[in-house]
Amino acid sequence: MKSDRLLLALVLAYAAASLFHHAHNAAFLGDYPNMPAWLTPGGVYAAWLATTAVGVAGWLLLRSGYRLAGLGVIALYGALGLYGLAHYGVAPVSAHSPTMHLTIWLEVVTGTLVLAGVARKCFGMRPPSFSPCARRRRGTSRRTRRPSRSPSAR
Numbered sequence: 001m002k003s004d005r006l007l008l009a010l011v012l013a014y015a016a017a018s019l020f021h022h023a024h025n026a027a028f029l030g031d032y033p034n035m036p037a038w039l040t041p042g043g044v045y046a047a048w049l050a051t052t053a054v055g056v057a058g059w060l061l062l063r064s065g066y067r068l069a070g071l072g073v074i075a076l077y078g079a080l081g082l083y084g085l086a087h088y089g090v091a092p093v094s095a096h097s098p099t100m101h102l103t104i105w106l107e108v109v110t111g112t113l114v115l116a117g118v119a120r121k122c123f124g125m126r127p128p129s130f131s132p133c134a135r136r137r138r139g140t141s142r143r144t145r146r147p148s149r150s151p152s153a154r
Helices: 003-026 042-063 065-092 099-123
Strands: none
Touching: 003 042, 003 065, 003 099, 042 065, 065 099
């Protein structure tokens, strides 16, 4: 499906931006302000692998027909991109270099785009329903309609 390709492109863009941020974080860990002393470059890469595993799991669920679960897990994956903003919680904006800002914001923006892609896939161009992500069979309606009687059956 076309919307699946768009969502996949957004997920891959976020994965790349997240890797870029984590690789920069690992390479310049000592330069990032107020990072915990116990954090190592290997731990940073492990965090990226764990986060990316969430995205892969969501995509596999979606492609396996578990639409609602898959979209929910992919949304969680996108939301994890917002965690990059935690850098600004431990140190002021002015304490970060321009490259740090670039990697943080690329991750945040692409994670947000994944969330938007999930919302678009859920709601699309149709009005929201009780279960917006659930796919209905063609030809069915929300209400059960009584079969109409033909004039000859009266």
